[in-house]
Amino acid sequence: MDEEDIIVNEGNDGSRRRKKKESKRESSKRTRYADQDPELENFRRPCNHNGPTYECAKVEMEDISRIRKDFYEEVDKIRQDIKLCHFISVMPVKRHRSTREIKQRNATVAYLLKSRKTTMRICKTFFIAVFGVTNQRIATVSKALEEGAVPKERRGGDKISHKIASKKEKVRSFIGQLRGKESHYNRSKSKRIYLSANLSVAKLQKLYNRKCGAEYRVSYDMFRNVFINDFNIGFSSPASDVCSKCTRLQQQLKHENDLEKKKEIIIEYRIHRKRANTFFELARENPDNTISFCFDLQQVQPLPRTPIGDAFYAHQISWYAFCCVSMTSRNPTFYVWTEDLAGRGATQIGSALMHHLDGLNFDGKHCIRLFCDGCGGQNKNSHIIHTLMYWLKNKSPENISEIIITFPVRGHSFLPADRAFGRVEKILRQNPIVTHKKEYVDLYSEVGTVQSLGSDWKLYDIKELEKTFKKIKGISECKRISVKKFETNNKVNVRVLLNHNLKRSNKVDDESLPVFSSSHEVIHIEHEEELTSVKDILLKIQRNVKEDITYFNVYRREIFNCSIRTLKRKEFDPYNTINVLFSDVDGITEGAIGVGGPTREMFRLLIDYLRDSQLFVGENLYSAIINGIENCEPSYSFIDEDIASKIKHIETLYNLEEINNYIMEDQIFSIAGIYHIDQPEDRARVMKDKMKDAKNFIKLLIEELYINVNRNVAESQMQIKRRKHVELPIVEDKKLLRSYTITKRDSAFEKLLIEYDNDAWLTLAESTLLSMQIFNRRRPGELERILIANFSNHQTIESTDRDLFKSLSEANKTIANKYMRFEIRGKLNRTVSVLIDNNMLP
Numbered sequence: 001m002d003e004e005d006i007i008v009n010e011g012n013d014g015s016r017r018r019k020k021k022e023s024k025r026e027s028s029k030r031t032r033y034a035d036q037d038p039e040l041e042n043f044r045r046p047c048n049h050n051g052p053t054y055e056c057a058k059v060e061m062e063d064i065s066r067i068r069k070d071f072y073e074e075v076d077k078i079r080q081d082i083k084l085c086h087f088i089s090v091m092p093v094k095r096h097r098s099t100r101e102i103k104q105r106n107a108t109v110a111y112l113l114k115s116r117k118t119t120m121r122i123c124k125t126f127f128i129a130v131f132g133v134t135n136q137r138i139a140t141v142s143k144a145l146e147e148g149a150v151p152k153e154r155r156g157g158d159k160i161s162h163k164i165a166s167k168k169e170k171v172r173s174f175i176g177q178l179r180g181k182e183s184h185y186n187r188s189k190s191k192r193i194y195l196s197a198n199l200s201v202a203k204l205q206k207l208y209n210r211k212c213g214a215e216y217r218v219s220y221d222m223f224r225n226v227f228i229n230d231f232n233i234g235f236s237s238p239a240s241d242v243c244s245k246c247t248r249l250q251q252q253l254k255h256e257n258d259l260e261k262k263k264e265i266i267i268e269y270r271i272h273r274k275r276a277n278t279f280f281e282l283a284r285e286n287p288d289n290t291i292s293f294c295f296d297l298q299q300v301q302p303l304p305r306t307p308i309g310d311a312f313y314a315h316q317i318s319w320y321a322f323c324c325v326s327m328t329s330r331n332p333t334f335y336v337w338t339e340d341l342a343g344r345g346a347t348q349i350g351s352a353l354m355h356h357l358d359g360l361n362f363d364g365k366h367c368i369r370l371f372c373d374g375c376g377g378q379n380k381n382s383h384i385i386h387t388l389m390y391w392l393k394n395k396s397p398e399n400i401s402e403i404i405i406t407f408p409v410r411g412h413s414f415l416p417a418d419r420a421f422g423r424v425e426k427i428l429r430q431n432p433i434v435t436h437k438k439e440y441v442d443l444y445s446e447v448g449t450v451q452s453l454g455s456d457w458k459l460y461d462i463k464e465l466e467k468t469f470k471k472i473k474g475i476s477e478c479k480r481i482s483v484k485k486f487e488t489n490n491k492v493n494v495r496v497l498l499n500h501n502l503k504r505s506n507k508v509d510d511e512s513l514p515v516f517s518s519s520h521e522v523i524h525i526e527h528e529e530e531l532t533s534v535k536d537i538l539l540k541i542q543r544n545v546k547e548d549i550t551y552f553n554v555y556r557r558e559i560f561n562c563s564i565r566t567l568k569r570k571e572f573d574p575y576n577t578i579n580v581l582f583s584d585v586d587g588i589t590e591g592a593i594g595v596g597g598p599t600r601e602m603f604r605l606l607i608d609y610l611r612d613s614q615l616f617v618g619e620n621l622y623s624a625i626i627n628g629i630e631n632c633e634p635s636y637s638f639i640d641e642d643i644a645s646k647i648k649h650i651e652t653l654y655n656l657e658e659i660n661n662y663i664m665e666d667q668i669f670s671i672a673g674i675y676h677i678d679q680p681e682d683r684a685r686v687m688k689d690k691m692k693d694a695k696n697f698i699k700l701l702i703e704e705l706y707i708n709v710n711r712n713v714a715e716s717q718m719q720i721k722r723r724k725h726v727e728l729p730i731v732e733d734k735k736l737l738r739s740y741t742i743t744k745r746d747s748a749f750e751k752l753l754i755e756y757d758n759d760a761w762l763t764l765a766e767s768t769l770l771s772m773q774i775f776n777r778r779r780p781g782e783l784e785r786i787l788i789a790n791f792s793n794h795q796t797i798e799s800t801d802r803d804l805f806k807s808l809s810e811a812n813k814t815i816a817n818k819y820m821r822f823e824i825r826g827k828l829n830r831t832v833s834v835l836i837d838n839n840m841l842p
Helices: 024-032 061-071 077-085 124-131 135-146 161-176 201-211 220-229 244-255 259-284 309-313 346-358 382-394 416-430 437-445 462-467 534-543 556-567 597-612 618-632 641-652 656-666 680-702 711-723 731-754 758-776 780-784 788-792 802-807 810-816
Strands: 088-092 107-114 119-122 179-182 193-195 233-235 290-297 301-303 317-326 333-338 367-371 402-406 449-452 480-486 491-497 506-509 549-555 577-583 819-825 831-837
Touching: 061 077, 061 107, 061 124, 077 135, 088 135, 107 124, 119 124, 124 135, 161 201, 161 220, 201 220, 244 259, 259 367, 259 402, 290 346, 290 416, 301 437, 317 346, 317 416, 317 437, 333 346, 333 437, 346 382, 346 462, 382 402, 382 462, 382 480, 416 437, 437 449, 549 556, 556 597, 577 597, 731 758, 758 780, 758 831, 780 819, 788 819
Parallel strands: 193 233, 290 367, 333 449, 367 402, 549 577
Antiparallel strands: 088 107, 107 119, 179 193, 290 317, 301 317, 317 333, 402 480, 480 491, 491 506, 819 831
């Protein structure tokens, strides 16, 4: 589990064993020594000897085909020559005839073919035709037999390998001294060593050439050949989740020049790595009387899961998977749920952990060892420790006396659960489309057991345990937590260890706390009652929506009054489906209607109006709260002075934020009729209902709601805007408007020349901007963003393009001199040029 550096020579187990690709040279050699006529279609008998010396005519075609097929079974020349030796016999010369010329031959060569019944001697010409070889090749084999040797390959050969042997040995020595790491995932199957991700074969070759002498320098091809064929090493991928302290110390060590400080950094780094490795050493231990497993929460998966890019921007439900697995990474158990059922906090983790502990077999065991990462919101908090305390005290077998939970050093938290998640993610990559929860369950079932929330396990309100057990301090800095059970007084003791091997520590127990009674049993969370966010509130409402439709006909400028009229109808039901139709003052309605864009827009406008209105500010807010309390339960007649003073305090608060905080802290809505209700359980139920309604009401008002409009809806809205009939002003109206703005601008300017007047200044500004808007046909928002610096940088045509100005006629020069140009910020923050009349300049 740890990542100790490994020297390449110590962990090397040979080459990388790549499959060698056949070169063109090898391919042509194979073709050269292959049978060119396997079916003997071009074979012709060169002779018909049938005498006592040669029996060529007796050789049948069946024998020729069989001998030739056996000969060409090997496409290697030397192997074929060895087979030829079986058909050639070299004998001494039996009789020398006297001739004037002295013959150099001392042996006679006989060529033989074996049929199924006998061996026949044939002539050399027939022998060459049968095997398809050359005369020179036959002579070479015969000479080898005459010398009593086996045919050898004498062509070519390596004439320089002995010259570069020392260079290769230097390269092997250099590579063997490199340091690398083993893989997390396949170290049992492969001994490959991985070097740093910032290295490469080319970098190593350049580094070697710089360090060695000139006589030992090698080319890239030679270095790569040794690297691949003599070592089983590769390069790791860049790490994405590394320890911040390791990275900081490594960088400090790299740039520090002071030797003393370097020693301090090295010592600190070694101590840090030693502490990190201690966690993995503890995880590898397997005492006889203990049971060990780890747990972790997987990265969130989307539902639906699809490779379509547009789906990324659509609303997706998050799929959560919590894994409990033994330290061998075998037979994991996945506790799965979706975000519409629950979140992913301590409540969900503690409930799943308790269910997993209930299902384990603890025969012959006395201690439970748990390993997990140090995520404060999920694993490393008082709620999880309280859950373990509760289980150990009330639900554990008698033989279990201790639970030890161990956390790794941050940044060094590779756990067996990560291997299980890796197997799951490999399956998910092979199945890119998942549209239903059941499909996720089936895929996770290929790796381990799946427990679904609601059907296989349920949630418990473990945060209620804070009322029974003391809060444990120092959890965030600790590395081990020990929970022990004492049989003598039925107490649970918690020991917090700041380091993995320390024995002295803080201690917390339940000495002053009462033993769990039946009223403190862990409570099952009902999703319909416990609403913790706006999403939960809206999801609850959504589940109760009916198919009946209520129509809203609203006018944008009177959104609140139009909504109130609809809400006051006797037949109005808040759980009906709502259809919205926008109309103007004259009753002309828009084209869009339905539960999509118009409905979202109406509620967005309505919430904006309520948030900004005076109904919930200052004294009006105080009156609304008091009236709301009275309307909830008119029969309240008894309010003591303490509650009355709390309600009176609301008058001093000003905004919803303060009201919400005050309500949640002091719980002033607990006045919900507890004085005139006799039964305590009824009193608690009414109080809980009123508190829930108050929280939901305040939360819906405070929370910011954003409207997500998909691409199709946005395009439809744009099409409606483009198709909408717009009456353009006539030319006469434009001229009148221009004349009016010039008159207003000139009169305001004349007033300001005499004395400053605020109304005249505003009139001058409005008329000037309006003139620029009409003449340049720009949007009001663009002109509102004009800066004084932009206006001061105005230019004339003569100052920007003098040659163009000179090319104009006199009439056109007069027109061009009437205007100035400067730049403003337009749509999408682009630079846009506008023209102004010289009369607008001071």
